[in-house]
Amino acid sequence: MATEKERFVTEITPKSEDFSRWYVDVVRKAELADYSPIKGCMVIQPYGFALWENIRDVLDKKLKETGHMNAYFPLFIPESFLKKEAEHVAGFAPQVAWVTAGGDEELEERLAVRPTSEAIICSMYAKWVKSWRDLPLLINQWANVVRWEKVTRLFLRTTEFLWQEGHTVHATEKEAEEEALKILEIYRRLAEDYLAIPVIPGVKTEGERFAGAVQTYTIEALMADGKALQAGTTHNLGQHFAKAFGIRFEDKDQKLKYAWQTSWGVSSRLIGALVMTHGDDSGLIIPPMVAPIHLVIVPIPASGWEERVLSKAEELEKTLKEAGFRVKADLRTTYSPGWKFSEWELKGVPMRLEVGPKDIEKNQVVLVRRDNREKIFIPQNEMIEKVGIILKEIQKDLFARALKFREENTHQVESYDEFKEVIKNKGGFIRAFWCGDSACEEKVKEETTATIRCIPLSAPEEDGKCIRCGKQARKRVYFAKAY
Amino acid sequence: MATEKERFVTEITPKSEDFSRWYVDVVRKAELADYSPIKGCMVIQPYGFALWENIRDVLDKKLKETGHMNAYFPLFIPESFLKKEAEHVAGFAPQVAWVTAGGDEELEERLAVRPTSEAIICSMYAKWVKSWRDLPLLINQWANVVRWEKVTRLFLRTTEFLWQEGHTVHATEKEAEEEALKILEIYRRLAEDYLAIPVIPGVKTEGERFAGAVQTYTIEALMADGKALQAGTTHNLGQHFAKAFGIRFEDKDQKLKYAWQTSWGVSSRLIGALVMTHGDDSGLIIPPMVAPIHLVIVPIPASGWEERVLSKAEELEKTLKEAGFRVKADLRTTYSPGWKFSEWELKGVPMRLEVGPKDIEKNQVVLVRRDNREKIFIPQNEMIEKVGIILKEIQKDLFARALKFREENTHQVESYDEFKEVIKNKGGFIRAFWCGDSACEEKVKEETTATIRCIPLSAPEEDGKCIRCGKQARKRVYFAKAY
Numbered sequence: 001m002a003t004e005k006e007r008f009v010t011e012i013t014p015k016s017e018d019f020s021r022w023y024v025d026v027v028r029k030a031e032l033a034d035y036s037p038i039k040g041c042m043v044i045q046p047y048g049f050a051l052w053e054n055i056r057d058v059l060d061k062k063l064k065e066t067g068h069m070n071a072y073f074p075l076f077i078p079e080s081f082l083k084k085e086a087e088h089v090a091g092f093a094p095q096v097a098w099v100t101a102g103g104d105e106e107l108e109e110r111l112a113v114r115p116t117s118e119a120i121i122c123s124m125y126a127k128w129v130k131s132w133r134d135l136p137l138l139i140n141q142w143a144n145v146v147r148w149e150k151v152t153r154l155f156l157r158t159t160e161f162l163w164q165e166g167h168t169v170h171a172t173e174k175e176a177e178e179e180a181l182k183i184l185e186i187y188r189r190l191a192e193d194y195l196a197i198p199v200i201p202g203v204k205t206e207g208e209r210f211a212g213a214v215q216t217y218t219i220e221a222l223m224a225d226g227k228a229l230q231a232g233t234t235h236n237l238g239q240h241f242a243k244a245f246g247i248r249f250e251d252k253d254q255k256l257k258y259a260w261q262t263s264w265g266v267s268s269r270l271i272g273a274l275v276m277t278h279g280d281d282s283g284l285i286i287p288p289m290v291a292p293i294h295l296v297i298v299p300i301p302a303s304g305w306e307e308r309v310l311s312k313a314e315e316l317e318k319t320l321k322e323a324g325f326r327v328k329a330d331l332r333t334t335y336s337p338g339w340k341f342s343e344w345e346l347k348g349v350p351m352r353l354e355v356g357p358k359d360i361e362k363n364q365v366v367l368v369r370r371d372n373r374e375k376i377f378i379p380q381n382e383m384i385e386k387v388g389i390i391l392k393e394i395q396k397d398l399f400a401r402a403l404k405f406r407e408e409n410t411h412q413v414e415s416y417d418e419f420k421e422v423i424k425n426k427g428g429f430i431r432a433f434w435c436g437d438s439a440c441e442e443k444v445k446e447e448t449t450a451t452i453r454c455i456p457l458s459a460p461e462e463d464g465k466c467i468r469c470g471k472q473a474r475k476r477v478y479f480a481k482a483y
Numbered sequence: 484m485a486t487e488k489e490r491f492v493t494e495i496t497p498k499s500e501d502f503s504r505w506y507v508d509v510v511r512k513a514e515l516a517d518y519s520p521i522k523g524c525m526v527i528q529p530y531g532f533a534l535w536e537n538i539r540d541v542l543d544k545k546l547k548e549t550g551h552m553n554a555y556f557p558l559f560i561p562e563s564f565l566k567k568e569a570e571h572v573a574g575f576a577p578q579v580a581w582v583t584a585g586g587d588e589e590l591e592e593r594l595a596v597r598p599t600s601e602a603i604i605c606s607m608y609a610k611w612v613k614s615w616r617d618l619p620l621l622i623n624q625w626a627n628v629v630r631w632e633k634v635t636r637l638f639l640r641t642t643e644f645l646w647q648e649g650h651t652v653h654a655t656e657k658e659a660e661e662e663a664l665k666i667l668e669i670y671r672r673l674a675e676d677y678l679a680i681p682v683i684p685g686v687k688t689e690g691e692r693f694a695g696a697v698q699t700y701t702i703e704a705l706m707a708d709g710k711a712l713q714a715g716t717t718h719n720l721g722q723h724f725a726k727a728f729g730i731r732f733e734d735k736d737q738k739l740k741y742a743w744q745t746s747w748g749v750s751s752r753l754i755g756a757l758v759m760t761h762g763d764d765s766g767l768i769i770p771p772m773v774a775p776i777h778l779v780i781v782p783i784p785a786s787g788w789e790e791r792v793l794s795k796a797e798e799l800e801k802t803l804k805e806a807g808f809r810v811k812a813d814l815r816t817t818y819s820p821g822w823k824f825s826e827w828e829l830k831g832v833p834m835r836l837e838v839g840p841k842d843i844e845k846n847q848v849v850l851v852r853r854d855n856r857e858k859i860f861i862p863q864n865e866m867i868e869k870v871g872i873i874l875k876e877i878q879k880d881l882f883a884r885a886l887k888f889r890e891e892n893t894h895q896v897e898s899y900d901e902f903k904e905v906i907k908n909k910g911g912f913i914r915a916f917w918c919g920d921s922a923c924e925e926k927v928k929e930e931t932t933a934t935i936r937c938i939p940l941s942a943p944e945e946d947g948k949c950i951r952c953g954k955q956a957r958k959r960v961y962f963a964k965a966y
Contacts (some may be wrong), residue, residue: 034607036557037564038594043607046552046622053553069529070536074519075596075627075643076580081520097559097586099596102631102642103577111521113558113582113596124526126516133817139529144558144627148585160558161586334616 001207012346014281019151019225019270026275027154030284030347040152040159044268049291052162052268056142058194058290059164059266068138068166073120075144076111081119085244088118091211094441095147104192107450113146118212118263119236121167122245129169129259131250136170136179156483163267165310169247169259173238176260177215180236183264184217187232189283195270196287196399197221197277198406200230200332200478202454207438208262214238220453220478221404223276226478227429228453231273234264246372272483277402283350285370287398288391295367295387296344297329300337312355316365316383323384325391345370350394350420352389371398377410416467419479423448429480433468433473444468453478495829496762501639502708509758510637513767513830523635523642527751533775535645539625540747541677541773544646546667556603558627559594559954564602568727571601574694580642585805596629601695601720601746604650605728612652612742614733619662620652633736638755639712639966643775646750652730652742656721659743660698660715663719666747667700670715678753679770679882680704680760681889682714683961685937690921693746697721698897703936703961705889706759709910711936711963714756717747746838748935755966761854767831768853770881771874776871778803778850779827780812783820783839799848800867806867808874828853833871833877852877854884881952895959899950902962906931912963920948927951927962936961 011029011359014019024471027033060070069152074222076099083089092115099111114120121139129137146160155161166183170176175225184201191197199219213235221231241247242258251257278285288294297320299313310331317329328349330340337354354366365383367376371394409428413419423432434440434452444467445451459475466473486850496504497763510516515531520669527535543553559582564573575598582594582797604622612620625647635641649666653659667684674680679800682702692699698719704714724730725741734740761768771777778801782796793814800812811832813823818839827835837849848866850859853875892911896902905913917923917935927950949956 036603037561037606038557038559041557041559043557045554046554049554050552052555070537071529071532072527072645074521074524074526075629076521076524078520094586096586097582097594099580100583101581103579107633111580120519120521123520127517148588162555238611242753262597369672 005124012281012283015224015279018282022281023272023276024154026279026346027272032271032275032284033154035154038159040149042154042158042160044162047292048271048416050272051274051286051290054290054292055194055270056164059186059190060142062190063140063166065165065180066138066186067373068140068168070141071139072141073117075114075123075290077114077117077120078114079110082131083122084111084119085241087240087269088204088212092116092147095149097146097148106263114143114168115145115147116263116265117141117143117145117165118167118241119245122241122247122261125167125169125259125373126246126248126457129247129249129292132171132252135169135171135249135259136175138166138179139168140164140166145467147188149456153272155269155275161268163265165265166263168262170261171249171251171257171259173260176238176262179262180215180217180234180264183234184219184232187234187264190266191219191221191231191270191273192399194287194289195263195274195277196289196395196402197231197273198403200454200456201458202456202478204233204454205438205452205477207441207443208451210235212237212240213263214240217457218454220480221273222409222429222480223273223279223483224279224405226409226481228478228482229269229273229276230453230482231270232264232266235262237261237263278398279348280437282342283346285398286348286350286352286355288395291348291350292326293344293349294326294330294391295351296340296349297327297353297355298337298340298344299329299331300354300359302357305357306333308360309356312360316353316355320384320387323387325387350391355446369394371401413467419444419450419467420448423450423479423481427481429453429478431461431476432479433464433475434465435469435471435473437466437469437471441467449479450479453480453482495764496768498707498762499764505762505764506755506759507637509762509766509829510755515754515758515767516637518637520750520799523632524645525637525641527645530757530775531754534754534757534769534773536671537773537775538677538753539647542669543625545673546623546647546649549621549665549669551623551651553624554622555624555626556600556607558597560597560600560603562593562595564606565595567602568695568724570723571695571903575599575630577634580629580631597626598628598630600624600626600648600744601650601724601749604726605724605730605744608650609729609731612730612732615735616652616730616836618652618654618742619658621649621662622651623649626761634756638752638758640752644751646748648748649746651745652725653744654732654740656736656743658718659721659745663717663745663747665697666717666745667715670702670717670747670749673749674702674704674714674753674756675882677770677772678757678760679772679878679885680714680756681882681886683939684941685939685961686714686925687937688921688935688960690924691934693718694747695720695723697723697738700940701937703963704756704760705892705912705963706756707762707888708759709964711912711961711965712756712759713936713965714751714753715747715749718745720744720746739957754820754941761881762831765825766829767783769831769833771833771878774831774833774858775809776811776830776832777809777874778834778836779823779832780836780838781808781820781823782812782814783826783837783842785840787815788840791843792839795843799838800838803867803870806870808870833874836870854881896950902927902933902950903931904934906962906964910964912936912961913957915950915962916945916947916958917960918952918954918956920949920952920954923951924947933962933964935962936965942963
């Protein structure tokens, strides 16, 4: 059994040896996703998709509770529409997949496969929005989008990916700004309370802003290799698109005014973030709140006990399912318990329940936590209560562990020499003063490959000197190398 | 108020006057969908999408309960993959939208925007399926697909549409056949028990078969204008794709064998079927099981009573929501009750609850059914129970009414003259003997535009003469003009 287990696990490159290979090994072997024959496009496998469905359902509920409605807009965007907002087309055109023929016919105008849907959605909003009574218009869509990428990585950067994109229209600048911040807070809660990924909410610099936005907000997470990952963004679009597409409404004062807009999105990239935040050398660890399977039951048969143990496992599965847990009894007889342990550890199921002849005699079950491997013996009649409690603990502990990691890997630096040293040898987040000048930001990027991830919303005003130019600076911002 | 109501309603073309215009008026004015700037592509508006979500959730649950898992495969299919199965490419190539460039680069090989995903999914299955232990493989995906259509109609035929497509792999021919029939039965229940649309489950003739299938099963519905609509299909693919893509497995006898497959789908077209089955001259009627809103509360304020009536409406909304109903209180003060009645009738909300000063005095509410306009006065303390009962009645009555319509419009004919007369003057389904020869089927189509919708699964073996050639025939099949 030990050798079997070893063989299984050693198929994963150790995290410390090669983080990139570890990541791909985990995603592939846990059957989250597979490469497809189309360059840069992945297949999201059933286990990975179940995880995505859970993330989607959590967010969808929060969006509906805050008055947002789902809709569906076309996949295709005429080239002329994409060109209406100048910054927007400049930002996205290099990444567009173009449809040029339908059946045997050449198209008169090329159609972009949506890289994001502002251009097509705003053209509809121009038709729908007439009066202040139509506002706010709060629409979201769950969709696939395509961005032609040169270098791709499973979940993190793929040519096609799944996401939600919200597109809202408001009567005032203030409301649009409030919406962008309200959604950012929803994203923060999704990341922290469900995915157990601590994030820094903040503002993007001008250079990192969404093409066409007035302001971009972001939640930034730190991965286990010390690189940052942008986990979600919301954009205050001002009146840029309203003016480009003619979205105007008659206000209460009977004047015709251009509307104010936002857009925002998170994507299947979150799955990559989850893997890189919680995984270990045995594979994936999925926070219980979004886990496709909360616990797996592995029967431990001994000679002569097979039938008794299997039927007990089935009985426990039924009990736990009825109590509302997502549970799976692994009753396969062609695999040993050790092999099963490894497989479900690899797949990151938060907890394992073992039951063998001795346990049946003692009226107990054995729970084993995936995150810290703790083994807990509990009487069967306390099982439901304890499973619920331990799942909550795992959720809390995963977040605490990730937060601790981030804190240990966030470095406040005061000199550029120290900055360069940290980026080179330690990685992680760097908190440092920045004067607000794009030129400094650019130079830091050229010289260190670190970018400003965000100006944190919580940052107090301070007096300091820019890490690069030494001029006066008012805030410490977060720098990091990023995905 | 009367004039307002009239003006609102007369915007819909009467069903009897022009069915096609009535259909478009209802879809547009109920805000189910809108035309987009891209030819043949529609926008599914929030109300229409909420309906789609309900349909999707019902079916998704049934598919998961029967062991199917969701996944996601790429939007793009390399041209060479589409060509691997000869019949398949012949069937779909004329309808394919082709991506020929990514960013500034011309692609070496054109990519089809998926018209259906057999080709890409089978290429992955060839990689995943190795042993009998991997079977059955039961995967479904919810996705957008594109078919370049010359003539389009909202929901019924659009260039892009939403659907689910199931793709399964089995070890034996028998299992594949059973799967195709099992899913057909799930589709029948979706149509009849939820959408209240009676359907005829049957087999497609060779001429109407899915490109690449051995057998295609269908559920066929009859619309209110006497035309048939194919509401869902399942395909037994035999080993066609397994051989084209090399999907082989080591069986229990250790021999390498080609697998057996099925595929199946229903689409957003079901929404069109729902509109055409239940709607009337006042607009849409949505069966309660899938209605985004079960009942709308319209307060009837009288001078001095506004505040009391509005707060009562809110109170009732809360009570009904807590009881699990999808309820909306229409508290807008800028519209009259009559205007609201018309609007919610147009949107097909199954039931309206009115509450005014008199009702408050009498501790009662007034329920009005959308389908038959029946007005029911009930004591407030019986409200929850009665709402539940009446919604069930509406669901049942809608199905019964549609079934009665279908029965009245199904004609058993024995001669070709009668056949032609019925098709020309009455429409509806025709039950008639057919010898099984494609030549007869083709001639009937040329001469009458009617096609064989299906050979019903329930049809008994009989002795008869083919309606067209007079030769021996064993079964009555369903003919109709179709969407």
